[in-house]
Amino acid sequence: MYPNTPSPGNSNQNSYMVQKEDEIDLKVLLFNYLQYWPLILAFMVVGVVGAFLFNRYSTPIYKVESSVLVEDEEPALGMDLFESAGFGLQGKSNIEDEIGILKSYSLAEETISQLNLQVEYFEDGIITSSQLYGNLPIIVSVDWNHSQWVGGLFEIEIINDNSFEISIEDNDFRVFNPDDPFYKKYPEELDFDPVLNKSVYSFGEQIESDYLSFKVNNIKAEPGDKFEVRLVDVPTLALSFREELSVSPINKQASILLLSIETPVRKLGEEYINKLMEMYLKLELDEKNRASESTIRFIDQQLAGISDSLAFSENKLQEYRSDNNIFNLSEEGSVIFERLTELEKEESETEISLKYYETLNEYLESNQGGDLVAPSIIGITDPLLNSLVNALAELQAEQIKLRSNFTEQAPAVRENASRIASTKKQLQENTNLALNNTKNVLADIRNRIRMIESDINSLPKTERDLLGIQRQFSINENIYVYLLQKKAEAEITKASNMPKNTILDFAKAGQEPVAPKRSLNLLIGLILGLIVPIGFITVKDFLNTKIEDPKDLENQIKVPLIGMVGRNTSYDALPVLNNPRSTVTESFRSLRADMTYLSQQKDNLTILFTSSISGEGKTFVSINMASVYALMGKKTILIGLDLRKPKIAEDFGLPNDKGMSTCLSSDTPWQSVVKSSGHQDFDVILSGPIPPNPAELLLQDKFTQIINEIKQSYDVVVFDCPPVGLVSETKELFALADISFYVFRQGYSMKGNTQILNNLVEKGGVTKIYGILNDMHIDKGYGYGYGYGYGYGYGGNSYGYHEEATPLPWWKRALRRK
Missing domain, CATH: 3.40.50.300 (P-loop containing nucleotide triphosphate hydrolases)
Incomplete structure (x- = not known):
């Protein structure tokens, strides 16, 4: 039956x-597709052949890598007291900060400017063009203070040793305006540019129009050679390299950052990353040197005022000795002079500290920017104050870095601004306390000086006058020597500054390209060759409104x-x-x-x-x-x-x-x-x-x-x-x-x-x-x-x-x- x-x-x-x-009969489904096996086979062959041609003629991409060791910052003296006080500075991620610096626009911009990458050169191949870098046959010198066409391609054909012909290869141009470098507009009419009206130029001749200003120099190009040239402005290049650069720690526990970039030109990638790391270390060193330079400027300002007083008091002392034929104090006068000199030296040092506190207080009250002078440079040994000043300087430097990468409303910027405000508040309270204490110490020293001055009246007038003049000279001399000593210390500190981070490996490109992935592309071509016809057959069957499958008909009636x-x-x-x-x-x-x-x-x-x-x-x-x-x-x-x-x-x-x-x-x-x-x-x-x-x-x-x-x-x-x-x-x-x-x-x-x-x-x-x-x-x-x-x-x-x-x-x- x-x-x-x-x-x-x-x-x-x-x-x-x-x-x-x-019910889905898998065997029937399989044979339904197998009846189209010639079509499926043809698509698979086409997919594999297409993948092979893609591998053959696509530009190989190489991965360039380097590594940097990020040193953890040593906590400043007294920082443990500062953190235990609950001022909220603990937990700052140094690794994340350094990644932000390395991927910052400003660092990429400075690197590109140093390498002079604003002109790209290409040479025609059989199917695609290849980019040239280093040992170039021609050099295009561009005046970037002038408006320029950027983005499109010029074709330069060498006619002879003295002249060349220039034409437009790709007219996807925009106009770069040096007064507004981040905004580029489309030129109204390219055909009326004088460059196209006169297409033959001499090497070294200045080519200039409303939107162009450059000249071409022949290095080793031969007649008949053709090259393509693209002008690219620094902001565009900086944004592009910034996106292409990858910076990441080698693992979660390590303090080593791995820098990598994928590029068709290995030498370009190597030089860019090496220069980027050089600029990165220079930026870090410059930040350290700014603190020493601020200290030296502060000391120079103090020396400028004391040097004249010292010269005046020295001349006056010499004249008094010559006029009165007195050169040394009596034994009693020497004892009084030594005691008085010691107190006055202490008074001068206290006055310098007081002036520093007043300057720091004005800085905090005015909410101004700029570099802070560390208290330890001028002899203030308060560990908490030193920690607060160092912490504030670090936070302010961090805020500058964050603002170069993020907006004011970014969570990281706002969080860091909150830390700065908290630190300033604590520093101002500590400064006010130190300021009052210093004033009390200075008043006590001056009282003791006045008590000693009463003993001076018992000396003869000549000796008393000599003591006063020599006292003034000694005060100025002590201050001057003290400042010179601090200046020398600051200059030694500046000379000994070194970047805390270290380059472990300079940039090096891999031996094999990372793209195209030949085996993967062949597999993808094979899979696409299988999926496309099967998908087409499936969609065709799904959209088919005619009765074809007896099994479906049996199920429907x-x-x-x-x-x-x-x-x-x-x-x-x-x-x-x-x-x-x-x-x-x-x-x-x-x-x-x-x-x-x-x-x-x-x-x-x-x-x-x-x-x-x-x-x-x-x-x-x-x-x-x-x-x-x-x-x-x-x-x-x-x-x-x-x-x-x-x-x-x-x-x-x-x-x-x-x-x-x-x-x-x-x-x-x-x-x-x-x-x-x-x-x-x-x-x-x-x-x-x-x-x-x-x-x-x-x-x-x-x-x-x-x-x-x-x-x-x-x-x-x-x-x-x-x-x-x-x-x-x-x-x-x-x-x-x-x-x-x-x-x-x-x-x-x-x-x-x-x-x-x-x-x-x-x-x-x-x-x-x-x-x-x-x-x-x-x-x-x-x-x-x-x-x-x-x-x-x-x-x-x-x-x-x-x-x-x-x-x-x-x-x-x-x-x-x-």
């Missing part, structure tokens, strides 16, 4: 009306799919009669065998064929189904009931002069319109002339009477009915048939037509109706033969069961259609 065929005792097929589960009829390659309307050993004939024999299980009628059988629309092959199936019964020896008659568009007469080569419409519209007996098909046991009643009211004719009681009489005269009666999806009378004919068949055509019938059949069963109450798939020619996968006589193994010529009809030539098929 065949699949989907009801048992002999089941006369009501409503038991079959259950929703079929949607709510009646059994009883059989499939293969494509009639001979284009003969009667393959069963004219080629009884063909595969198509076998499919009708298989369908005839199924009738044993579909109907209890053994001697008399009435079969009805219909479809959704015209062209689905119901007439072809009707004729050949009647033919297969006639070959069996059954007395068979085929009745054409499609009164609107008759086709049976044309297939049999009979005149459609009389038929069923003649009987129904007149008193003509049905026996008189029966015509012989030309084959034994096979008669035909044609539809006859097309009437004006076909539906009304078929609904007459006379028609039912005629059919009943025909059934008594023939063993098998076959109805060729009009499409039920287009006309209404077919619905009334189902009651006259023992078995009804609904014909679908592969690749022609719409998927929505299955709903017409389902409605007939669910709403129309039609029973004993089955589905047939006609014109089966698209193989949707191995195993879909179902035993219906097509594709189950019978059709292969190698088995020797059937003879396939030779298809007609194309010109005969064309004439046959006409």
Whole structure:
């Protein structure tokens, strides 16, 4: 028994009306794609060849790498007290700061300016151009204080040793304005530029227009050589290199930063990173030197005021000694002088400290910027004050770095600004306290000096005057020596300054390019060559509204799919009669065998064929189904009931002069319109002339009477009915048939037509109706033969069961259609 065929005792097929589960048959899905294997193979070959050509002609990209060791900052003396006080400076990430500096725009801009990269040179290759760098054949000197065309390409062709021709290769230019370097506009008209009006120039000649100012010098170019030149402004280059540069720690615990950049020119990448690291260390050293320079400037300011006083007091001392013939103090005067000198030295040092506190206080109150002088430079040993000043200087330097990369509203900038404000507040409180303490110490020293000064009155006047002059000289001399000492210390500190960070490895390009990735590209090409056709096939099948897969048809209709009829390659309307050993004939024999299980009628059988629309092959199936019964020896008659568009007469080569419409519209007996098909046991009643009211004719009681009489005269009666999806009378004919068949055509019938059949069963109450798939020619996968006589193994010529009809030539098929 065949699949989907009801048992002999089941006369009501409503038991079959259950929703079929949607199942995915992977084997069928695989064979559905394998039928397109030539297309898939062709795309895979194209994908691999395309990937090979891409690998062959794309510009290789190299990765240039270097490394920098970032030293952790040593905490300043007293910083532990500062952090324990809760001032919020702990936890600052030194690594992240250094990454921000290395990727800053200002550092990239300074590096590019040092390397002079604003002119790019290219040389034409077979397919692509290659960039030249170092050992250039020509040099283009650009005046960047003048407006310039940037972004596009100039072509320079060497004419001879003295001249060259310049032209536009790529006119994607913008105008760079040195007064507004970050904004570039498009030039209005390129064709009117004097450069294009005069295209031949001499080497060394200044080429100048509204948007150009440069000259070309020949180094080693030969006549006939061609080069492409692009002018690129520093801001554009800096932004580009900044984006391309990658800076990251080698791991989470390490303080080593890995710098890398990918470039088609290895030497350019190496020189850029090396210069970048050089500028980076120079920036760090300059920051350290600024503190020493600020200290030296502060001391110089103090020395400028004390040097004149020292010279004046020295001259006065010499004159007094000469005029009064006195050179040394008495023993008592020397003791008083030593005590007084010691106190006055202490007073001068305290005054310098007081002046520093006052200067620092003014700095904090005015909220001004600038470099801070460390207290330890001028002899102040307060650890907390030194820590606060150093911390504030670091935070301010950090804020400058952050602002060069982020806006004022960035979280990092705002957080650092909050730290600066907190540190300033704590420093101001500490400064005010130190300022008051210093004033008290200075007042105490001055009181002690006044007490000693009272002892001076006991000395003779000459000695007393000498003591005063020598005292003034000693004060100035001590201050001057003290300042010179501090200045020397600051200069030594500046000379000994070294960057705390260290270059571990200078830039070096890899031996092999990182792009194109040849193996990966070949794999991608192969995968794309596989995916593209499979995707196309999948989308095509998804958007296809025609019935192609018998499995899908079986799942969509709510009646059994009883059989499939293969494509009639001979284009003969009667393959069963004219080629009884063909595969198509076998499919009708298989369908005839199924009738044993579909109907209890053994001697008399009435079969009805219909479809959704015209062209689905119901007439072809009707004729050949009647033919297969006639070959069996059954007395068979085929009745054409499609009164609107008759086709049976044309297939049999009979005149459609009389038929069923003649009987129904007149008193003509049905026996008189029966015509012989030309084959034994096979008669035909044609539809006859097309009437004006076909539906009304078929609904007459006379028609039912005629059919009943025909059934008594023939063993098998076959109805060729009009499409039920287009006309209404077919619905009334189902009651006259023992078995009804609904014909679908592969690749022609719409998927929505299955709903017409389902409605007939669910709403129309039609029973004993089955589905047939006609014109089966698209193989949707191995195993879909179902035993219906097509594709189950019978059709292969190698088995020797059937003879396939030779298809007609194309010109005969064309004439046959006409």
